Amino acid sequence: MLIILQSDVSESQVEHVLARVAELGFKAHLSRGTYRTIIGLIGDEQKISPEPLKAIPGVQDVVRVLPPYKLASREAHPQPSVVDVAGVKIGGGHLAMIAGPCAVEEPDRMDRIAEAVKAAGANIFRGGAYKPRTSPYAFQGLGEEGLKILREVGDKHGLPVVTEVMDPRCVPAVEKWADMIQIGARNMQNFVLLTEVGRTRKPVLLKRGMSATVEDLLMSAEYILSQGNSQVVLCERGVKGFDKVTRNLYDVASVAVVKGLSHLPIIVDPSHATGRPDLIPPCALAGVAVGADGVHIEVHDCPEVAKSDGPQALLPRQYAETVAQIRKLAELLGKSISTVSK
Amino acid sequence: MLIILQSDVSESQVEHVLARVAELGFKAHLSRGTYRTIIGLIGDEQKISPEPLKAIPGVQDVVRVLPPYKLASREAHPQPSVVDVAGVKIGGGHLAMIAGPCAVEEPDRMDRIAEAVKAAGANIFRGGAYKPRTSPYAFQGLGEEGLKILREVGDKHGLPVVTEVMDPRCVPAVEKWADMIQIGARNMQNFVLLTEVGRTRKPVLLKRGMSATVEDLLMSAEYILSQGNSQVVLCERGVKGFDKVTRNLYDVASVAVVKGLSHLPIIVDPSHATGRPDLIPPCALAGVAVGADGVHIEVHDCPEVAKSDGPQALLPRQYAETVAQIRKLAELLGKSISTVSK
Amino acid sequence: MLIILQSDVSESQVEHVLARVAELGFKAHLSRGTYRTIIGLIGDEQKISPEPLKAIPGVQDVVRVLPPYKLASREAHPQPSVVDVAGVKIGGGHLAMIAGPCAVEEPDRMDRIAEAVKAAGANIFRGGAYKPRTSPYAFQGLGEEGLKILREVGDKHGLPVVTEVMDPRCVPAVEKWADMIQIGARNMQNFVLLTEVGRTRKPVLLKRGMSATVEDLLMSAEYILSQGNSQVVLCERGVKGFDKVTRNLYDVASVAVVKGLSHLPIIVDPSHATGRPDLIPPCALAGVAVGADGVHIEVHDCPEVAKSDGPQALLPRQYAETVAQIRKLAELLGKSISTVSK
């Protein structure tokens, strides 16, 4: 960590900073330039936060040299991690194809959709039993009843299932019924929830928050990892943008950024990133081309009656065409869509 | 609600849309223009969501005409609401002056800070016992012990206290010890938590999320209001911006926007909005000038040893000068800083 | 165009709006809903701007139904346009591979770089003779001397050349020496410059502004097209974002959005979008995967001595590997990299 002092810093202020650095257990390396004096901290930078140092009089800025996350970093684990979701591998050349409706709906419809996405090449089935809805008056999900439907339908079609948890009190139920636990974008910095899923041993699908930096995302992963759960898959699903022509701004470069910084698998969700069915297929391909370890797409057989987010769902037929294209691109890149081993 | 059809919509698609509208219990008003056909829905628009309608083939766009919130709207309550926090009024010309350290620290320090901010003119004391920290390795707050310290110090100095809750399981404890419950920016769309605090009858300080629109903020307030808790105070604390010269982008105009749409009081938090002590005093004045019902400022007597967010805290002396300026501006605007009545 | 009236609009206000609509030469279609009254305008919507209508008392909002551009729209030209840059086709399955240094430098270096990118598969050579630099103290380009160097080097290697123009007074010189004229991101809404290049008959490479919406971009293209120059190629090069981990936020979905709205070719520029050489190859692939008609990449044989933007340049060897990957992906998509016919 580097402490950059103000140009008019006094000698007593410099000494005060040096004293604070020593109190924190670091050695200081003082460097006086023509215009500025810099103090380099020698010691384990990840043990301290730059904020209090910035508050010392005479300090202009504090620059981190190391990332603030450890377990999520590539240094900690140079090889790409491969996460196993009930037999489906994600990462290291194995692509996850997660598909299903936004919300869990009635069993018959779930059955039809699961059958269709399985046939199209999906390897994990999704559906929300607890739905984060902007409006308190909107459909909030079927709750534990929905979890059971999801489980049954997944089992029938031989597909592991992933579903979102919003309430720390519901983690045991989701852990019981699902193969993978999703943390939604709005809860990416719900540290209570991250800690709770970190205590389970179920794989976690951690979606990037709408205004989260890549570092924020990796720090949230670090919360889960630091509880002992190493099965984390990240998901880029669009950030807040100024152009309302798409629902969010699909930050495809973040996938390549994550690949450089971390060993964790990362998939893309073009459904939420764009909010438009016409953009999902090309954006899914872009995600795989940039290096994503999988694609998450909402599929519904009748979007106009979907209980949630209908307009961003693909029809099963459209999904099948998209997976066919992804499969060819994956081959070109030396990757493959994981098959369900169970 | 208006359904705008695509230019090449077929007659059978138009009929299908009309049938769906009728199924949903609305009357349709068909208007065929030279270039476009529009269907106006006649009925209670707030009962439906535009999303499923957008998924109907042939539909180009669905435009809302009414806001999606009811209880938070000015129509529902034309006069400004006045929220009472243990005798301190917020709204309707009464300004809240909320001050205190970021995190609850040891009792002696809390006592000194409370004494100083009370003398400066603060009317509500703040401090976090549960801290949302980006890093799992950072100080996470003193927990319920912190709540008790806050309560005791507040009582000693005759100041109501506000503190953040992050975990729905902690709501009863916070409700017991605090006079006002804060929902932090990262939890603005934690709908589980909003529902839980909505079930209490304690005033709630709801901070705007970093990428939340004003409508999102009012929808989150609606979650609380719809549970029967009408004591909601909003707080603008900066949104995500592209210029890192400030921590966030202080959206002062949003205060005036909220005043036009809602009856709920709204205060500003220049500490989190800017993250820089030099900017807090002028930005506090800007907030009051634009019409805010109070100001939330972090104050610490030794920012460089603060357990959280030191660099954005004012010293007690700086806070006193700021309140003195705010008081003069308030008088000019015909408002006043609420006094603690108890 | 739809005029949505305020809920409390008076009868005389409605009549005033109807009178204004008639004055503007439109027929009005009045629709009174339970909660709102809407006026639909029947006539050529593209002839008027919604702004003055919004200023009429009693009007809440004015909603456009048609896009504000005509010549750039897919309706005006249903087939994709193919732009010809001195024999190199862009669009309709033909990919442009534009490469070269940020700024035109000394002839020897230009010669070496041109030879290398040609061998790698580039079909258009780039280099700036007039450089938009944030600092007045930075290298501003070689001016007309640079144009001549670019021309000679391009001719020697059989590569058409593209270069940026910043000053309307320099358009004749650029038109004389270059095969394609670039409008940089900072000048995307320099309407004087757009008009001036619209008067030439040279192909124009129009880069998207850092905070321009897709509609803004198409409106800027419309400026050029409306002057009679139909040879416009758009370029996505990243928009302003909040995460400084990349220089800009690469909005790859905008390529697919443009494809739906317009017939104009659109290429991607991962160099400026990311500002990081490690991200350029995967982001170039993502751009082609999403449907771009070409890729613009900065290449320099010694980035550390580049006169401008060194850190975002690929080395010739890295560029060759990237083109090889793009070529395979293009084949998969049924496209091909254009060859220089001259």
Add this chain to the structure above:
Amino acid sequence: MLIILQSDVSESQVEHVLARVAELGFKAHLSRGTYRTIIGLIGDEQKISPEPLKAIPGVQDVVRVLPPYKLASREAHPQPSVVDVAGVKIGGGHLAMIAGPCAVEEPDRMDRIAEAVKAAGANIFRGGAYKPRTSPYAFQGLGEEGLKILREVGDKHGLPVVTEVMDPRCVPAVEKWADMIQIGARNMQNFVLLTEVGRTRKPVLLKRGMSATVEDLLMSAEYILSQGNSQVVLCERGVKGFDKVTRNLYDVASVAVVKGLSHLPIIVDPSHATGRPDLIPPCALAGVAVGADGVHIEVHDCPEVAKSDGPQALLPRQYAETVAQIRKLAELLGKSISTVSK
């Protein structure tokens, strides 16, 4: 400037960096930490750009210590600059009240508006003769004829006039007819135009670009200052935001940031920042409260027939009320609205 090397930098890379630093005429100060090696550059940092240094193999990051602007910095000119616009002072406690229609319209209307804003307390009259319009089909301004109308009306009412220039070829005409030259937001990084107005000796009103950082704004001012024109007034007019409830995001804190970094006066433009007449008065007050040296407001006596931007104009009566409030606030802050001395 600090060069932070990668953790796995080789000894030969370190030597290469040191050699490059020496070639550039700087002394290097090498500091080897436990985890990282840092090189501090000793010499005049403002003479070099960090970009080429970032391209050297083994370099992780280059951190500036000094700002890249000189003439605009507070160090260069510790006292606030006072700009004189034909007798009206801006800065140093003197507030500019710039008002008038968006575009110059017919003489009679201009005369009525000028009379009204003068009576209300405006001290500079504005109107655009050259209009930057998103659409090529929209009204583009009256051109030089408009400049003459503006001049005559200003003279009649004893008000200096400010008007925008978009084309470097029109600078002489604008210089001839106007007292202050405006550079609009879309041209903030039109470096050709900045250089051209820098060569005049007329005061310049430089509006912040929609996605410009404060540093970008100061660098653009530096372009003008470096040409010898020291009469620059900055203007905050809103940046691009994600919430479409306002036209732009009014970044009021940037005014206070500029005050800390630069001696140049800065005013606010709540008309363009919000785009909504109901928000202009409170946002004007917020601007003055935060420390702005003036307020720019569009005023029109019949917004619904305005040739440009009608909906964001105040009526003369509303403007008079706003100025009355600003005057009281200015007194409270020890400032005053400048009077026209001629």
